Amino acid sequence: MTVTVDELQIADPADVWQAAGFTVDPDDVCRIGDVRVRLGGGGTGILGWSLRGLQVDGAIDGIPTVRSDALAPEPATHANGVTGVDHVVLLSPSLARTVDSLGAVGLQPRRERDAELGGQPMRQVFFRLGSVILEVVGAPDVANEGPSSLWGITYVVADIDATAALFGDRALPVKDAVQPGRRITTLRHRDLGMSVRTAMISPPILSR
Template sequence: MTVSIDALEVADPPDAWDRAGFTVDSDAVCRVGGVRIHLIGGVSGTGIVGWSLRGVPPHEPLDDLDGIPTTRSDAGPAATATHTNGVTSIDHVVLLSPDLNRTVESLRALGVHRRRERDGELGGHPIRQIFFRLGEVILEVVGSPGTPGDGPSSLWGITYTVADIDATAAFLGDRTAPVKDAVQPGRRITTLRHHDFGMSVRTALISPPILSA
């Protein structure tokens, strides 16, 4: 069985996400594509504080994945909700790693293998991006290709696919950055000024992928 993301645990209040145009159920769950986002308030830190994965091999112990609190799930995919901001699914989740080899090995132990990688720069420093597939969601692992560091990995941010990037930018107004071309050919992207809504998760919004004929 393929390992996939069942849920993300986010230390934000539900009303912050509601203000940003997300539909939040009465149980404080935001359903995006087949993924549940549990909005648990600010009692457990900030940002994405944990996740649950389905399809994990039964012989593998699972309390954390490279320092990220992780639980096992047998739940099926969520029934997607309609969001007034135009979000349709999660394109990718970004994981920051202080030790890329350690993180890659932690994923490999669950049967999750790298699809591709890319080297680049951020703030004048070299970075390496390694991409994995967790069901419908891409996991982008980012870290330094040089000397490994200590400490746990963390789930840093979410990029959502939207049906119409211009309509989403118009809906959110000046609380998004100007829409620009994405790294992915044919796609366009903007970032949400998430703090303006009281959200703690770094958030980007991207147009749908261009499907090949």
């Protein structure tokens, strides 16, 4: 069975997300495309996730993980223009260990890309979880102890310029994304009271 993302658990209170243009249901769940974002719970950042297609519950490389059999939700309409989750970034202190942990639950890397972060070499390893891309990021030649963590989320928006205008100076200028033909803006998430690093990206370019 294919492993897909059912739900991301995020510590932020619902009213913060509502103020950022997300529609949140009375149970504090935000339906973004076919992914649920469950808000609240204390702390900061992305607290864990639930995945379909797993055999058992349990942490994946230190990330709290719950097995889910839930059907995909009906997408909600969001005032900020968000239509889906493009990708989730996972920070790994040990890339080989993390890739092995993901492989143990049935996920295989689709591609890799070498880059730099803060002047240091970095490798990105990409996995596909249904509609969501998982981008695993870490130093290519370093293996440290400690758990991996879910670090940030990039959302697809219908109109990147309209979304950037909505957020005004709480978003960085729109620029070309790494993906050819797409454009992206990064939110100043702390200015919005959000604890998760957040970006907005234009829709994928459909091949002819």
